[in-house]
Each structure stands twice: as structure tokens, then as C-alpha cells.
Amino acid sequence: MLLEKIELAWLFSFKQVFELQSFKQAAFVLNLPSSNVSRHVALLEEVLGLRLLERTTRRMSATEAGSALYEQVLPMLDAMDSALMEISAQGDEVAGHLKLLMPDLPLLAKWLAEFCALHPRLSLSCDTNLAPTQGPQDGVDLLLQYGRGPLPDSGWVAREIARWPSIIVGAPSLLARYRDQLNLSHFKQLPCITSLSALKGSPWVFKDGKHATFTLPVYSAYRVNSAHLAKEAAIAGLGFAMLPEISCINEQQSGLLRQVALDKTPEDLVLYAVFNGRKKTARKVTALLDFLVAKTAELPASAWTAWSTTVAHKERI
Numbered sequence: 001m002l003l004e005k006i007e008l009a010w011l012f013s014f015k016q017v018f019e020l021q022s023f024k025q026a027a028f029v030l031n032l033p034s035s036n037v038s039r040h041v042a043l044l045e046e047v048l049g050l051r052l053l054e055r056t057t058r059r060m061s062a063t064e065a066g067s068a069l070y071e072q073v074l075p076m077l078d079a080m081d082s083a084l085m086e087i088s089a090q091g092d093e094v095a096g097h098l099k100l101l102m103p104d105l106p107l108l109a110k111w112l113a114e115f116c117a118l119h120p121r122l123s124l125s126c127d128t129n130l131a132p133t134q135g136p137q138d139g140v141d142l143l144l145q146y147g148r149g150p151l152p153d154s155g156w157v158a159r160e161i162a163r164w165p166s167i168i169v170g171a172p173s174l175l176a177r178y179r180d181q182l183n184l185s186h187f188k189q190l191p192c193i194t195s196l197s198a199l200k201g202s203p204w205v206f207k208d209g210k211h212a213t214f215t216l217p218v219y220s221a222y223r224v225n226s227a228h229l230a231k232e233a234a235i236a237g238l239g240f241a242m243l244p245e246i247s248c249i250n251e252q253q254s255g256l257l258r259q260v261a262l263d264k265t266p267e268d269l270v271l272y273a274v275f276n277g278r279k280k281t282a283r284k285v286t287a288l289l290d291f292l293v294a295k296t297a298e299l300p301a302s303a304w305t306a307w308s309t310t311v312a313h314k315e316r317i
Contacts, residue, residue, distance in 0.1 A: 005047050011077060013040035014052060018070050021060050029139055094287045095121035102144035104128035108292075115291050122284060141285050143274040148205040148267040149213035157281075158272045159289055162296045164244030166266040169257040171237040182260055184216060191239035192218040196225045204242050206264035214264055231257075242266050 016026035017037065027034040045052050052066035062070065102108060116124055144161070151158050175182065178190055184206075192204070208214035222238050224230055231248065234241040235256045251257040273292065275285055 010040040010044040013037045015074050094119040094284050097123045098284045099141045100126040101140050111295050147270050156274050158274050162271040164269045167245045168260040170240040174237045188218050192220045193222045193230050193233050193239040193241040194220040196223040205267040244269050
């Protein structure tokens with residue numbers, strides 16, 4: 001029987017090389033040395049007695065036999081993998097390797113450590129980034145990112161973890177200087193403080209009806225991905241800032257900042273958990289999601305100020 005002579009690892013290596021058209025990228029996704037992936041494909045070709053990939057110094061392409069193998073045989077591997085994941089997800093134990101991409105927030109760090117302590121058979125790889133370019137298609141199990149307004153359509157599933165209503169604030173001296181221009185038609189020419197790379201950079205997003213949004217490009221000479229930098233800049237009168245309301249309550253009460261009343265309301269800042277929804281979600285992912293949602297629900301109102309001060313201008317998703 002020919003199947004008995006072929007190892008599954010060979011087929012998975014071929015599948016990744018076929019899809020990515022690169023041994024190097026396939027090796028990265030599979031977390032294997034490139035030499036292993038190349039050997040797997042060579043052994044598969046040897047057993048089948050067929051050339052599956054044409055390799056040149058500039059490019060690589062599948063042969064007719066390679067395309068047929070991919071189209072007729074490999075879908076069964078995906079079905080088998082999905083079935084195994086579904087069976088595995090039925091268990092109560094949270095185990096395996098969890099790859100996570102999230103903002104570097106103290107409270108999230110504390111909760112993540114608590115979660116891993118509860119599940120000793122779970123291993124973790126966590127990278128921090130406020131404007132991630134990676135996602136579930138890059139082998140990341142779960143992506144935590146910020147967003148304002150509707151998220152773009154994708155094959156991913158987004159679950160809301162926390163939400164902060166937002167306002168526009170500025171120093172009293174700044175409001176006095178521009179008191180005749182504090183409306184949306186003039187605001188794009190006024191000095192503003194915006195995010196550097198997160199939340200698509202400079203544009204401010206407002207609510208516009210029940211489900212629609214209104215995007216306003218604003219002028220910014222002060223662009224940061226830091227809550228403290230943004231707030232201190234607003235207090236110093238360097239520009240207007242869009243911040244979660246709870247993050248600047250004390251500053252409003254003390255008179256350091258004042259809210260700007262506009263005819264549209266800023267979109268809420270939302271922390272989303274984004275994951276691949278094309279297959280049954282692994283138990284390790286659903287367990288972490290449930291844990292984070294429970295933790296945010298338990299957080300007392302007084303603690304939101306400390307949380308949101310950290311996230312206020314760390315503005316995917």
C-alpha cells in the first residue's frame with residue numbers, strides 16, 4: 001500500500017511549500033529547518049516517482065502532478081485535521097502551544113500570567129505590538145488589538161473584550177485660542193494629537209448614525225503611541241486629543257483639560273480579540289477569551305481609570 005510508505009509530515013511540508021511557493025517561508029510556518037522541509041518534499045517525490053515542484057534560481061512552480069496531488073489528496077488532510085481539532089476541543093483540559101499577539105498592557109500581562117498558571121500544560125509565545133501586521137493567517141492563535149468603528153471584513157472572528165466611550169479634550173488655553181473654530185468643518189486645520197501607527201494612524205473616527213461612521217483626517221505634528229505622552233501633550237496645549245473619557249476624568253475635574261463639544265460623538269475605543277473562524281476554535285483560545293471577558297466584567301469601576309490611562313492613546317483594533 002503506497003500510503004504506508006508516506007509520512008504525514010512530508011505531505012504537510014509539500015502543502016505549505018505549494019501554497020507559499022517558498023521552502024523558507026514554509027519552514028517558518030512549520031517551525032522546521034528549511035533542510036527538513038526540502039528533504040520531506042524530495043522523499044515524497046521519490047516514493048511517488050514523480051516531480052512535484054519545478055525549482056529554478058528565480059522561482060518555483062508546481063508540476064501537473066504536484067497540482068493534482070494538492071487538489072485531490074491534501075483536502076483530506078485538512079478534513080482530518082479539523083476532525084482531530086474538534087475531538088480535541090471536546091476535552092476540558094487547556095493544553096498545547098498558544099501563540100498570542102497583543103498590546104503591552106500591565107493588566108493584560110497580569111491576567112495572561114494568571115491564565116497560564118491555571119493551565120500548567122499550556123505553553124505560550126507572546127509578542128507585543130500596537131499596530132500588528134500579523135494575524136491568524138500567520139500562525140497566530142489570538143490577536144488582541146484596538147479599533148474604532150466597524151472592523152474591515154475578513155475571514156477572522158472578532159470578539160469584543162472591553163469598550164471605552166471617548167471624547168475630544170484640550171487645554172483651556174487651546175480652547176480659548178480657537179474658540180471660533182471648534183466645529184468639524186474647521187477641526188481638520190487645528191493642531192491635534194494622533195496615533196503614530198496604530199488605528200490606521202491620523203484619521204479620527206466619529207459616530208454617524210446607528211451603524212455608520214464618519215472619518216475626519218486631522219492635522220498632527222504630534223503623533224505618539226503612548227497614553228502618557230498624548231495626555232501630557234494635551235495638557236501642555238500642543239493639540240486636541242481623542243481619549244477615552246474615563247482616562248481624563250481627574251484632569252477635567254482639576255481644570256487641566258476641557259471637553260470639546262462637537263456635533264458628532266467620537267467612536268468608542270474597543271479592545272478586540274481576533275481569531276481564525278474558518279475552523280473550529282481550539283479550546284486553548286476559547287478558554288482564554290472566556291477568561292479575559294470574565295476578568296473585565298469583574299474589574300471595579302475605580303480600576304478602569306488605571307487601565308484606560310495605559311490604553312488611552314495606544315491607538316489593531
